[in-house]
Amino acid sequence: MDAIVQISNVKKTYKKRKTKELVQAVNDISFSVRKGEILGLLGPNGAGKTSTIKMICGLLKPDEGTIFINGINNQEKRLKALQHISSVLEGNRNLYWRLTVRENLDYFAGNRGVSRKEAATQIEDLLAKFNLKNKEHELVNRLSRGMQQKLAIAVAMLADSDVILLDEPTLGLDVETGYEVRELLRGIVKDYNRTIIISSHDMDVIQDLCERTVIINNGTIVTDDRVENLLRLFEVRSYKVTLGARLTDQQHTKLLQFFPTLTYIPDTHQSTLEIDLQRNEEIYDLFEVLKAESTPVESIDRKTINFEQIFMKIVKGEATDHALA
């Protein structure tokens, strides 16, 4: 595989300043990111995402394990490795708030040491692509959050690095600007052949943008799979069953034993059951229980399930083996 980022057996433990208590934030994480991929790094609060991101971009040193960026060990040859990666962390930190949009772009282009002519062409291109041309002389602190975010990404693009790390790129943006940022990110990967790692709580963004997702919980990876596989896997498992009568109490109890996450909405004429199967054969357990009382089955439909629901299921510990895929 053509890995641009390779993380192997990385661990990080913090010591709380006051209590000296140890917190294992990242516990033996390994994954790689392919060139040209958009990878979603997900997890509930405190899962270890930020620690992982900080270790990738060299802001934090792992206790154990290695991180290679474009084949370069980011601890042994830190500066060389970091030339291949830029990050937009926690909003807009990489901008100068008292400078204008263009001054920021000029400054960061100057930092790279490219010729003035080359920088000017690149800046014009970015201003147009990021729809910021009519704001080029505006001070950054006067821009909306969405425009600041777009500028922060444009500045990250100027570094010409292969990998861009984005922490919550659409946080706090309105629907339209959020959509615009998504389109920009898609374009960055397609037109500029960059690799993007996104950490986000917005599952729509992940479902829409990312081909693959790594889900972290309690410092370990619980899922590393293509988004499309996860959607298919969980859709197959979730069914909505419409019944022409109510279940008896015994039936309900029995079904709960088979399907602990079952949702039952009773109604004399049309009750509904929602069940998740761990294995295909479990559907027979359902029929067995229904058959015992000759409960009429009116329909069985696969439940459409979105990525947010899948994320919740994974984090709550449902297995994601591929037996059904």
Ligand SMILES: Nc1ncnc2c1ncn2[C@@H]1O[C@H](COP(=O)(O)OP(=O)(O)OP(=O)(O)O)[C@@H](O)[C@H]1O
């Ligand atoms: N500097 C620190 N000192 C002590 N503990 C820390 C420190 N930074 C993070 N932690 C702890 O490490 C764990 C992982 O934190 P991290 O910030 O990496 O998680 P996260 O997935 O980014 O969470 P969130 O989504 O809330 O930002 C948490 O339990 C957190 O409290």
